[in-house]
Amino acid sequence: MAAPSDLNIDRIAELSRLALTAEEKVRFSAQLGSVLGHIEQLSKVDVTGIEPTAHAFPLHNIWAADIARPGLAVADALRNAPAQRENMIVVPKVME
Amino acid sequence: MNYEAVIGLEVHVQIKTHSKVFTRVGAGYGHEPNTLTDPVVLALPGTLPVMNKAALDAIIKAGLLLGCEIAPVCKWDRKQYFYPDSPKNYQISQYDQPICIGGSVEIELPGAARNIMGEHKKIPLARIHLEEDVGKLNHHAADSLVDYNRAGTPLMEIVSDPAMHTAEEAYAYLTSIRHTMIYGGISDCDMEKGQLRCDANISIRPVGETKLGTKVELKNLNSISFVRDGIAHEIKRQLAVVAAGGKLIQETRDYDGQTGTSQSLRSKEMAHDYRYFPDPDLMPVQVDAAWKEKLRAECPELPFDKQRRFLRDYQVPYTITSVLIPERGLSDFFEASAQLAGPGRAQAVGNWIANDFLRELSAAKLPLGASKITPASLAELVGLVEAGTLLNTAAKEVFVAMFATGEAPAAVVARLGLAAVPSDAGELETWCRDSIAANPKALAEFKAGKDGAINAFKGPVMKAGKGKANPKLVDETLRRLLAGA
Numbered sequence: 001m002a003a004p005s006d007l008n009i010d011r012i013a014e015l016s017r018l019a020l021t022a023e024e025k026v027r028f029s030a031q032l033g034s035v036l037g038h039i040e041q042l043s044k045v046d047v048t049g050i051e052p053t054a055h056a057f058p059l060h061n062i063w064a065a066d067i068a069r070p071g072l073a074v075a076d077a078l079r080n081a082p083a084q085r086e087n088m089i090v091v092p093k094v095m096e
Numbered sequence: 097m098n099y100e101a102v103i104g105l106e107v108h109v110q111i112k113t114h115s116k117v118f119t120r121v122g123a124g125y126g127h128e129p130n131t132l133t134d135p136v137v138l139a140l141p142g143t144l145p146v147m148n149k150a151a152l153d154a155i156i157k158a159g160l161l162l163g164c165e166i167a168p169v170c171k172w173d174r175k176q177y178f179y180p181d182s183p184k185n186y187q188i189s190q191y192d193q194p195i196c197i198g199g200s201v202e203i204e205l206p207g208a209a210r211n212i213m214g215e216h217k218k219i220p221l222a223r224i225h226l227e228e229d230v231g232k233l234n235h236h237a238a239d240s241l242v243d244y245n246r247a248g249t250p251l252m253e254i255v256s257d258p259a260m261h262t263a264e265e266a267y268a269y270l271t272s273i274r275h276t277m278i279y280g281g282i283s284d285c286d287m288e289k290g291q292l293r294c295d296a297n298i299s300i301r302p303v304g305e306t307k308l309g310t311k312v313e314l315k316n317l318n319s320i321s322f323v324r325d326g327i328a329h330e331i332k333r334q335l336a337v338v339a340a341g342g343k344l345i346q347e348t349r350d351y352d353g354q355t356g357t358s359q360s361l362r363s364k365e366m367a368h369d370y371r372y373f374p375d376p377d378l379m380p381v382q383v384d385a386a387w388k389e390k391l392r393a394e395c396p397e398l399p400f401d402k403q404r405r406f407l408r409d410y411q412v413p414y415t416i417t418s419v420l421i422p423e424r425g426l427s428d429f430f431e432a433s434a435q436l437a438g439p440g441r442a443q444a445v446g447n448w449i450a451n452d453f454l455r456e457l458s459a460a461k462l463p464l465g466a467s468k469i470t471p472a473s474l475a476e477l478v479g480l481v482e483a484g485t486l487l488n489t490a491a492k493e494v495f496v497a498m499f500a501t502g503e504a505p506a507a508v509v510a511r512l513g514l515a516a517v518p519s520d521a522g523e524l525e526t527w528c529r530d531s532i533a534a535n536p537k538a539l540a541e542f543k544a545g546k547d548g549a550i551n552a553f554k555g556p557v558m559k560a561g562k563g564k565a566n567p568k569l570v571d572e573t574l575r576r577l578l579a580g581a
Contacts, residue, residue: 015178015369017178054172054193054379055380059379060169061379061382062146062147063147063148064146066114066115066148068120068121068122068123071132071137072121074129074130085241087130088243089130090239091233091239091242092239093240094180
């Protein structure tokens with residue numbers, strides 16, 4: 001399936017922090033196109049009068065009491081960090 | 097052309113809970129980096145969030161205090177973005193169904209003088225929603241260090257309508273939110289600890305225009321005075337740009353309170369595209385009337401309502417109430433003491449608290465709760481002074497001793513021999529007679545109608561009484577004797 005004309009693959013790549021090659025752009029545009037096509041089909045269903053729901057089950061108010069319990073040891077918390085310093089995770093310099 | 101500024105504030109308030117909002121690892125400030133994490137905080141695969149009931153109670157209470165409508169049903173959404181402060185690459189927040197809708201914040205603007213109450217007005221709110229706080233980044237020259245202790249702390253975002261017009265209003269608004277949240281026990285609102293944070297949306301438009309101008313978002317207003325200074329600075333900057341024929345651009349600016357300047361932040365994305373969608377891991381929350389009413393019953397009197405009541409019921413001056421009201425514990429202490437002291441003595445109680453008590457607490461670096469002075473002992477001290485048993489100067493000494501030892505005022509008076517003398521009226525009368533006899537010139541003047549001449553007799557009497565004679569009694573006795581002389 002061809003990509004819809006309003007699909008901006010460059011913008012999506014930027015939001016996803018992905019550097020795509022020209023070939024990948026074509027390939028992923030087509031793949032995303034078929035996903036969007038599927039959603040398009042869903043959009044055609046008449047939902048007039050049906051209340052929007054946030055969840056498939058009619059469950060509400062699932063919670064726990066505010067009782068703190070111990071968490072991870074620092075060494076465990078940092079185990080997956082590619083780099084660490086002063087018990088913190090090192091990331092490239094970023095500015096928000 | 098005349099311009100007006102339009103200001104809307106987004107205020108983030110951390111909710112004071114024991115554990116985080118969607119997992120039960122402890123929440124808090126000042127811990128060693130990355131010691132308050134668990135698999136949910138770090139978004140390890142397979143983990144699921146579980147709502148903290150206390151955080152819901154707190155935000156509903158905040159909504160009730162600010163007159164919001166509490167939504168019968170609300171849900172949580174994922175706000176997607178890439179930034180290392182959020183390990184999940186999304187923040188759980190509320191998008192189109194916030195838990196609190198509308199409401200308002202009562203503010204007080206500065207009065208004409210410090211002892212005059214300023215104008216009050218109500219700033220309408222758009223909404224309050226519950227979300228999770230994010231981790232903290234420490235920026236260094238070459239990289240940034242991430243601490244996830246703060247990530248997942250329950251956070252309320254209180255969004256005002258663009259309804260303020262001056263930096264003073266914004267300052268008053270933030271102050272009022274702070275007092276209200278502290279009264280409600282919802283947050284300690286310590287800005288230095290990041291428990292209260294504020295971003296401002298500021299634009300200007302010609303007076304009379306109803307459309308909003310180009311909006312600038314001002315970030316990093318991390319103290320209450322920076323909020324006032326930063327907004328005042330931004331309004332001036334925008335007016336200058338327009339006056340010079342320039343055009344304002346929509347941007348985010350960072351305010352530096354140390355230098356009093358702001359600079360544009362590089363924008364990573366043209367416009368944010370957060371791709372919100374309902375978080376399938378969290379169930380919606382339904383708030384019924386019984387839950388709401390239970391929380392309403394726990395809501396304290398609002399600070400401004402309490403101030404109006406103090407002014408009306410205790411007849412204390414406005415300046416005293418403005419010292420007492422911001423701290424709930426202090427105002428409760430005042431009220432308890434004023435009631436024990438009895439009618440007509442509330443102002444004296446207020447004066448003792450606003451002057452001596454606060455001075456001693458601050459010198460001793462003690463919180464109110466650790467004080468040895470109680471509402472009852474202060475009321476007793478005021479009673480001794482009012483009855484004339486204790487003079488003001490001696491009372492100050494008694495107060496300092498009470499503060500240090502926790503003794504009852506009567507015990508301090510007895511121990512230090514500070515009671516006003518003479519208790520025996522005969523001795524005082526003798527001193528007065530002697531003083532009058534020793535000064536015929538003043539006696540003649542007084543008889544000739546010069547009322548002030550009476551003061552000439554008082555010095556020797558006070559000296560004879562070693563400064564402990566009750567001036568009121570001295571005056572009365574002298575007048576009685578002079579009338580018969």
